[in-house]
Amino acid sequence: MKILVIDDDELILKAIRHCLKANQWEVISVQNSIQALEAIEVERPDLILCDILMPGFSGLELLSLLKNFYLNTIPIIIISSLKTTELVLSAKKMGAADYLFKPLNFKNLVKRIRQIKELA
Helix, strand or coil: CEEEEECCCHHHHHHHHHHHHHCCCEEEEECCHHHHHHHHHHHCCCEEEEECCCCCCCHHHHHHHHHHHCCCCCCEEEEECCCCHHHHHHHHHCCCCEEEECCCCHHHHHHHHHHHHHHC
16 A cells, blocks of 8 residues: 655654554655645555645645545545644544544554555
């Protein structure tokens, strides 16, 4: 499975890459939404992990764009340190497959990815 990870924090990208590669998944990582759109077009990932707060447009704006106008078949997991019920509900309403809080529990992340891919 090919997973695109979008986060502007290089340390978080590195940690997520390590976790996902340890589970034998192919990982593409980018640091903003513009790079994400390019990577989605070229790489055609099977799943996307996306931070909310990033340069350019936000993870929620990217989610909306992908779900409404582009590739609504790719499951998207939002990852964020923002822990408000409003954001979680908004992301889910917009089509996010899940919403995970930072700091990430990597066992839970792997479990959720597997569950989401089984449902797809």
